[in-house]
Amino acid sequence: MGKVRVSAFSVSLDGFAAGPGQDLQHPFGVGADAVPAWLRQTKMFHDMIGQPGGTTGIDDDVARSSMENIGAWIMGRNMFGPIRGPWPDESWKGWWGPNPPYHVPVFVLTHHARPPIEMEGGTVFHFVTDGIESALARAKQVAGARDIRIGGGASVIRQYLQARLIDEVRLAVAPVFVGAGENLFSGLNLPDLGYACVESTAGANATHVRAVRQSS
Amino acid sequence: MGKVRVSAFSVSLDGFAAGPGQDLQHPFGVGADAVPAWLRQTKMFHDMIGQPGGTTGIDDDVARSSMENIGAWIMGRNMFGPIRGPWPDESWKGWWGPNPPYHVPVFVLTHHARPPIEMEGGTVFHFVTDGIESALARAKQVAGARDIRIGGGASVIRQYLQARLIDEVRLAVAPVFVGAGENLFSGLNLPDLGYACVESTAGANATHVRAVRQSS
Numbered sequence: 001m002g003k004v005r006v007s008a009f010s011v012s013l014d015g016f017a018a019g020p021g022q023d024l025q026h027p028f029g030v031g032a033d034a035v036p037a038w039l040r041q042t043k044m045f046h047d048m049i050g051q052p053g054g055t056t057g058i059d060d061d062v063a064r065s066s067m068e069n070i071g072a073w074i075m076g077r078n079m080f081g082p083i084r085g086p087w088p089d090e091s092w093k094g095w096w097g098p099n100p101p102y103h104v105p106v107f108v109l110t111h112h113a114r115p116p117i118e119m120e121g122g123t124v125f126h127f128v129t130d131g132i133e134s135a136l137a138r139a140k141q142v143a144g145a146r147d148i149r150i151g152g153g154a155s156v157i158r159q160y161l162q163a164r165l166i167d168e169v170r171l172a173v174a175p176v177f178v179g180a181g182e183n184l185f186s187g188l189n190l191p192d193l194g195y196a197c198v199e200s201t202a203g204a205n206a207t208h209v210r211a212v213r214q215s216s
Numbered sequence: 217m218g219k220v221r222v223s224a225f226s227v228s229l230d231g232f233a234a235g236p237g238q239d240l241q242h243p244f245g246v247g248a249d250a251v252p253a254w255l256r257q258t259k260m261f262h263d264m265i266g267q268p269g270g271t272t273g274i275d276d277d278v279a280r281s282s283m284e285n286i287g288a289w290i291m292g293r294n295m296f297g298p299i300r301g302p303w304p305d306e307s308w309k310g311w312w313g314p315n316p317p318y319h320v321p322v323f324v325l326t327h328h329a330r331p332p333i334e335m336e337g338g339t340v341f342h343f344v345t346d347g348i349e350s351a352l353a354r355a356k357q358v359a360g361a362r363d364i365r366i367g368g369g370a371s372v373i374r375q376y377l378q379a380r381l382i383d384e385v386r387l388a389v390a391p392v393f394v395g396a397g398e399n400l401f402s403g404l405n406l407p408d409l410g411y412a413c414v415e416s417t418a419g420a421n422a423t424h425v426r427a428v429r430q431s432s
Contacts, residue, residue: 013389013413013425014401015231031407173229173389175416175425179405185230189395191247197229200391202418209229209391 002147003167004136006157008066010036010206011171015185016178017154024082027095034176038205039063048101059203062172071143073102074135074160075151077110080125086112093117094125105142107135109156132159154182164193167213172206218363219383220352222373224282226252226422227387231401232394233370240298243311250392254421255279264317275419278388287359289318290351290376291367293326296341302328309333310341321358323351325372348375370398380409383429388422 011017012035019029028035039045044063046054054060078084081092094100099120107128114127128135139148150160160166171184190196190211199210227233228251235245244251255261260279262270270276294300297308310316315336323344330343344351355364366376376382387400406412406427415426 013387014404014406171229173423175413177406177411177413177427179407188230190230190393191395195393197391197393200423202423207389207416207418207423211393 001140002069002071002143002145004148004150004160004165005167006150006152006160006169006171008039008062008208009152009157009169009171009184010039010174011154011184012174012176012178014177014179015183016181017152017184019178019181022078022082022181027082029181032178032181035174035178036172038172038174038203041205055204057204058201058208059172059205062170062201062203062206062208066149066170067101069146070102070104070149071146072104072139072148073106073151074132074139074148074156075106075108076153076156077108077112077127079152079156080108080110087114090114090117093119099123105139106151107139109135132156132163132165136160136165154184154186157184158186158188161188161190161193161195164213169195169211171209171211172203173209174206217356218285218287218359218361220364220366220376220381221383222366222368222385222387224255224278224424225368225373225385225387225400226255226390227370227400228390228392228394230393230395231399232397233368233400235394235397238294238298243298245397248394248397251390251394252388254388254390254419257421271420273420274417274424275388275421278386278417278419278422278424282365282386283317285362286318286320286365287362288320288355288364289322289367290348290355290364290372291322291324292369292372293324293328293343295368295372296324296326303330306330306333309335315339321355322367323355325351348372348379348381352376352381370400370402373400374402374404377404377406377409377411380429385411385427387425387427388419389425390422 019032021030042060042063043054100123103122105124107126117125194213195211197211201208235248237246257271258276258279259270316339319338321340333341410429411427413427417424
């Protein structure tokens with residue numbers, strides 16, 4: 001069985017994954033565009049959106065490996081889109097256009113049921129209304145030997161960490177301060193939950209750290 | 217006039233400068249010894265405590281420059297010692313033995329008055345009971361053209377940042393999680409206060425970042 005993992009999840013020096021005021025124009029909130037900037041600059045990201053160029057090296061290696069060997073994704077509905085509350089209609093199909101970069105089933109945690117959406121390229125968005133353990137169980141059914149990636153946002157990752165359901169967390173710490181918004185570490189005691197940082201590698205535009213759950 | 221600066225101040229990936237339960241046996245609290253470990257490993261620190269060896273390179277360069285050109289220090293009384301509340305007597309003279317590594321006046325913020333203590337090597341501890349601005353004014357009087365270093369802990373640095381009294385902040389981010397204790401970023405919105413990260417350099421055992429107050 002594969003790992004349950006967080007990969008290439010970007011946080012600021014002060015722990016924020018997103019700023020306040022997330023909406024259609026500000027997917028990462030106001031003042032937090034620089035948090036995932038390291039990723040947007042990689043060749044992997046350029047390739048993904050069909051653009052030439054991009055940086056190679058450690059940041060690019062991290063970006064690439066973050067997308068490898070994944071059998072299913074889990075994400076919060078705020079990562080899926082800017083709509084809050086009940087779905088007004090079925091027109092919103094994610095930020096990523098007709099062919100999203102996932103190419104496997106994606107389980108979207110939400111309080112508001114919605115039929116699955118089959119996209120081009122193998123991505124299917126499933127909407128899960130009965131909690132994080134149910135989403136993980138469904139992801140395991142489809143992922144087989146491959147890993148399950150908990151995509152985000154901060155709140156979803158925190159919930160899975162607090163339930164000790166994540167095997168490995170790879171964060172990309174961007175050299176910026178955000179000051180307000182969605183803080184990954186808010187109320188999160190990683191050592192108490194059994195997680196320790198075991199590796200830190202400096203890329204050109206972010207520091208990449210890896211934490212694992214110690215076997216108890 | 218010199219700068220008011222924070223230098224080589226160590227924080228964990230989740231923002232903690234110290235763990236819970238600081239006392240005589242645990243100057244940095246429980247579970248947080250690894251936060252300043254990068255500093256203890258440097259040749260500069262080994263030299264300072266009269267030990268052979270220690271690492272050279274970026275971490276050592278940062279440690280060395282953190283002690284240069286300083287005309288006065290300001291620190292909280294929790295950085296001065298483990299005693300809380302009124303001074304029971306005048307026996308506690310800091311963690312650092314008869315010849316502390318400061319060699320200039322050190323202004324200790326406290327609610328409890330106490331006569332100055334003159335140590336060997338030029339360090340004089342002055343106890344300031346009328347607030348951070350008073351301590352800074354007194355530090356400026358003695359520092360002349362040299363810098364004033366705000367030593368810590370987290371609470372003192374946060375107070376000076378919130379008052380926009382610091383020109384430059386250099387943090388050393390250690391690749392560890394602490395989970396509880398004294399969090400530098402708690403309630404601190406650095407961008408709102410005008411501070412931006414302008415530099416990030418990877419040492420062997422910590423990532424060194426520099427933030428400055430933007431001129432407004």
